[in-house]
Amino acid sequence: MIGPGVTVGSRATIGEGAILRPDSRVGEYATVEAYAAVGSRGEIGPGAVLGMYSTMGTGSKLGAQARVDARARVRKGAHVGDRAVVGNRATLGRGVLLEYGAVVGNRATLGNLARVGVEAEVELRAQVGGSTTIGSGARIGKRARVGQRVRIGKHAVVASRAVVRDGEVVR
Numbered sequence: 092m093i094g095p096g097v098t099v100g101s102r103a104t105i106g107e108g109a110i111l112r113p114d115s116r117v118g119e120y121a122t123v124e125a126y127a128a129v130g131s132r133g134e135i136g137p138g139a140v141l142g143m144y145s146t147m148g149t150g151s152k153l154g155a156q157a158r159v160d161a162r163a164r165v166r167k168g169a170h171v172g173d174r175a176v177v178g179n180r181a182t183l184g185r186g187v188l189l190e191y192g193a194v195v196g197n198r199a200t201l202g203n204l205a206r207v208g209v210e211a212e213v214e215l216r217a218q219v220g221g222s223t224t225i226g227s228g229a230r231i232g233k234r235a236r237v238g239q240r241v242r243i244g245k246h247a248v249v250a251s252r253a254v255v256r257d258g259e260v261v262r
Contacts, residue, residue, distance in 0.1 A: 100137065118155070136173065148185070160197070184221060202239065220257065 094113035106125035118137035136155040148167035159177040169187040178197035185203045192210040202221030209227040220239035232251030244262040
């Protein structure tokens with residue numbers, strides 16, 4: 092289903108059963124796979140891919156050559172930067188920002204207003220609380236739990252299965 096005011100760039104691919112809500116935009120060479128949904132005023136950049144059954148909320152953005160894998164959820168107002176990757180069944184809360192080249196692993200969860208720096212990585216099944224900032228090049232290990240309002244410095248590492256409490260600073 093393609094709503095009113097939708098713009099689809101040249102050579103873009105829209106899969107069977109995909110939903111493009113009103114005023115959404117799909118860039119050149121971008122792909123919206125089967126049964127994926129783009130919310131109103133959502134934007135998919137040139138060469139980006141929105142995977143099967145994935146959803147993008149109202150006003151969310153997918154940068155150039157970014158990828159959101161199957162069944163992932165990108166909530167209202169979230170921004171996935173250029174060349175960033177969101178894994179299968181991952182969830183990005185409202186207003187999340189993934190900067191250039193950031194990676195969110197399969198089944199990972201980022202709370203509302205979290206920020207992931209340039210080429211930082213949140214691994215498989217990690218959980219990151221809302222309003223947390225992860226610096227450029229930092230890594231959050233598999234199944235780690237990071238509380239709300241945490242600050243993780245540039246190139247810092249949070250080990251697999253580690254727990255970081257609300258409001259802490261990791262350098």
